[in-house]
Amino acid sequence: MQQYLVALIIIMAGGVLAFVTRKSRNVSTFLGAGSAILGALVAAWPVARVLLGRADLPVLMLQFPLGEATLKLDAISAFFALPVLCLLIAVSLFSGIDAGHDKHAYDGWLFFNMLSASMLLLLVSANAVLFLVAWELMSVAAFFTIAYRDEIVSARSAGWKYLVASHIGTAALMLLFAMLAAQSAGFEFSQFAAAQLPSGMHSVAFLLALFGFGVKFGLLPLHVWLPDAHAFADAPVSAVLSGAMIKMGFYGLLRILMLLPAPEAFWGWILVVGGLLTGIYAMAMALAQSDLKKVIAYSSIENAGIIMMGIGCSLVAIAWKQPFIAGIAMIGALLHILNHAVCKGLIFLAAGVVYHAMGTRKLEMMGGLARSMPFTAVCFSVAAVAISGLPPFNSFISEFVIFTAGLHTATIKEPTAVLLAFMIMSGLALIGGLAVATYARTFGLVFLGAPRQAKRREISDVIPALRLPFLLLLAAIAVLTLASPWIIKILQSVVLVFMARQTEFTAASMQIESLQAPVVIVVTFSLALIVIVLAAWQIRRRFFSAGDRSDRPTWDCGYAAPDARMQYTSSSFSQTIVDIFSAVVRPYKHGEKVSGLFPQNASFRTDAPDSLLRYLFTPIFSLVDRVLLPLRAFQHGRLHLYICYVAITLLVLLIWKVVVI
């Protein structure tokens, strides 16, 4: 435990030192990135020991001036530390190397390290006050990393949007913890768990937690901050936000669930339905986007939807006393959290490289990048296949596990069970199909075909040193794929810790072996597919390619002068799909029709702002704005009057105490 704390201090101290030395870019980068990597490596040891069940780390009491707080690293905390540590190493390496040779690269180390350290602190906080402090530190640090390019208006507004959303969520969490604390002996989580709440309060607590943490993981309609924040933040920041910070929302939710007694079935149903709607909505929106990083950001929301469905299915199964389904659904959700973190890190970094090379994130401007950036193209394609949940990579395995939970639910001969299975299977299938569409479109439009705009500058691939973080993440994908049967076994122990309060859920009742065997076969198929395809392709290339030629233009039905601008564009690719979802996705269309025999220049552009932001939140917030406008009279900037407010408040409270109580 002390070692974990040392890691936190290293990361934070490195961030502060990097800030102090920011005048000298190289020193600052070395301190910031170096301390983050060192800290992550130091923290990895206790985390690995807890996960492998080698050690029960002692609980640590911290004495603060206003009280004491417990720090505890249990299996759930250790599991959620994995994506944080993994991304911290890869992303710091990327940023560090990038900042070394490019003076425009991200170098806001203070807040980056603060974000990482506060996430790690959050995971071990076993005290509500400390938890909230860590949560707020994380939220505020994230705000500064998002709004790092504060000279850009859209980055400022994205940061602002995030801050508002995040604080609305925190308000719900404060309410939740206040409610729990009122019923128990103190602010420690162990005291919360021991408290006897009236039964109706459990559901209220769950709903508050869902709202508060849902803002972070993007539960519909609380996701509206997410696309902009991920799009306008720098790539390394987006990678950490999407890969790690979103996961903290799930951590919080699971942590609160552990404090409450057995879940009600309807909690799970809310999560399943919410996840289903979130996933489908996010994919429909992703297809309508023309901004590369927004597409990827919406895909984060989609994956959060899949994870919600897994957790929801597990909660329902707990309420129904179905240990096997509860176990594998939760294992699938946890595995997906890990898989998504790694893939999203890889794809955001690759997208950052593309953005940097092209100077734009507009899909309509790209095309043909696979020729000039082969390494980035390979990384992006692996991440794209993986993240779409297709074999042979890791995310397919976690989706397969959640699917298996759905299949087993369908064997229960109860209409409600079949309804649950129906939602999970249809949801995963539809979301998966749309994800395939999204990523085929994104990869195809960015890397394949012919360049869509005249070359403005020479585009080159990442420098050799910068390949290291990409190779690390590719290796992580390989490990998560190949070792998945073994990882499932470890996750089972994590799930058992999560379900510790449900005494009938034991390792024996979960029968994890009947999940492991199919996963072994799936991994075998995946590996065989990769090996055979690569071998066959090489054989064809070496021995059966005599006479092949590749010097002809693409067949365009006899048209003699095909042009790169005749290619399908991102909006034309997704138009048919977006039309189907026209009830929720309402793209703006700008442009005029081509008319006449000798038409003038015409242009066409589509733009799809988030519908919920446009039709739900903007009206609400402008109403709030109007109603609260008169209150601005109280906020005049005169300090002595502010002190007067404080005095009046204290006086009123005093009178209230004397008179009423």
Next chain:
Amino acid sequence: MISLPSILICLAMIVLAPLFPGVINKTKAFFAGRQGPPLLQLYYDIIKMLQKTSVYSETTTVVTRIAPFVILFSTLAAALLVPVAFRNASVSFSGDIILLAYLLGIGRFFMVLAALDTGSAFEGMGAAREVLYSALAEPALFFGLLVLINETSQTSISAIYEKLTVESWWQNPATFLLVAASWMIVLLVENARIPIDDPNTHLELTMIHEVMILDYSGKDLALIEFAGAVKLAIFSSLLVGLVLSGQELALPAQLLVYAAGMLLVSIVVGIVESTIARFRLLHIPKFIVGSGALAIIALILKLSGN
């Protein structure tokens, strides 16, 4: 579970797969009053194309070159998971049909990428349609599956078919008919047949599958055509297994019934292609969603019968 005799039968199915498009074409020729191409035409085509060299567009990258192998081998891997001739599939395990659907998914993903790789507007059009229709067809396949899982309490497609009996058909005839109809539509969608797609036309604007492989030639095209035939056989096998499982027969009779079933599916596809016109593109999503709705009705019937 791995079954060796099933692997042999599965290999036979793979080798015979190009026969079924021949049967479809013969049926269509019969309805049109023509003699039609020989039954073995696809074999001839594949052999001829394998001897030719390939021409690639200068826009293309390695994706175009590797895609035929991904498409072929993912389809062959999927064939290992499908129960052939009323026996357990070569490899069967809990959730095998999920892997089957997603193996076909990775093949489709690469076909779409290869289409976008050429930079042709026509192929982009086909790719956009393909991803939409398959995204809608996959849930329909799983809805039918839910009915069967709930009926048999099994989670592997081989085990499901093993448990299906003639009695289960008699008890819920409407349910099973609806599932079969829904899967028939999925078969038509996934294999790019009329009324969704037209495998014959050369009018790129209306095509989906054919237009995506417009720039393929020679050996690569042979592999893709072969994979397409295997995919048709996979879906036909699923349908035959659904309709004819549960017979207590010796192996030779089983093989005969299975072969007859496969031919029947091809003939039905041929009849559908001869008698129904291709839908307008805008109506296709409704048609596919309709197939899902059929399966949902089947599911509700099944639940009300429990």
